[in-house]
Amino acid sequence: MDVPVAVKLDAESLLNAVGQDLGARGRELAVRDVVADGGGASGVADGRHVWVGVVNGELIGECDCLAGELCAHGVAVVLAAVEAGVVFESLPPAEKASPEKQRFTTAAARLGRRELVELVAEHAVGDRRLATRLMVAAGELGAPSDDEIAVVHRILVDARRLPDGHARWELRDLLDAGRDMVTELEVLALRPVNDGVLDLADEAASVWSSFLTALREAWDVDPQPISDGLAAVHVQLYEASRVAPADLAGRLAVLYADLADDPFLDVPEAYRYVLGDEGIDEFWDQAEE
Known part of the structure; x- marks a missing residue:
């Protein structure tokens, strides 16, 4: 059975792995709200919400800049996470998305940004769970007061x-x-x-x-x-x-x-x-x- 395995990351090895150009751009970005999250770390870099982690031994990032690969925002967050002492875990590869999820993903990708934003907002009004997930992901909602x-x-x-x-x-x-x-x-x-x-x-x-x-x-x-x-x-x-x-x-x-x-x-x-x-x-x- 696949289980998470602790991975030791340091700034020097990270910068060597991502390359000089990407590493330099990542170091220039302002980062906030970095926390351990799902075996990796999440945070906000230059206004972009990012998750970074190690999957099957490879450093990956998920960013709302939609780069599709580890971007400068991801590098900025992982550097801040390493400095904060976040322990990364190497996770097994995610299971392939279900056909139904893939169908909805493909459909959503066809929408324009404004149309997709309006659709999400419309449904969040009547769905507390969706509304909460949206506000948390946007950095607008933290722990309850x-x-x-x-x-x-x-x-x-x-x-x-x-x-x-x-x-x-x-x-x-x-x-x-x-x-x-x-x-x-x-x-x-x-x-x-x-x-x-x-x-x-x-x-x-x-x-x-x-x-x-x-x-x-x-x-x-x-x-x-x-x-x-x-x-x-x-x-x-x-x-x-x-x-x-x-x-x-x-x-x-x-x-x-x-x-x-x-x-x-x-x-x-x-x-x-x-x-x-x-x-x-x-x-x-x-x-x-």
């Missing part, structure tokens, strides 16, 4: 009141609340993940766990798809965070104690990638205290 975190927190507070409140509720209200929680977390997962987002993920897991007793006793509802969706996005958010494994292990230990006797989250095994062996040990040390 405290106010944005508070809005989602209010949704979770209102959901938690359903089984325990005095207002009348039905099982479908719990399912609807569960779907809403999954949607909110999936949208947040498209943005940089901060501590506030992790707090929301843990809170949503706790709320959903409190619903499961009532839902599992009913014969005419199936909560499993929502449990699976919430579990998947919870792992995704933990993996996307920059929190130290030991701190994540502590979070999971607290959450584990708060869940029902049959937690729907596969704790800690589903988090082994981000925790590592030491993090798993730390989790059990704290969970058994």
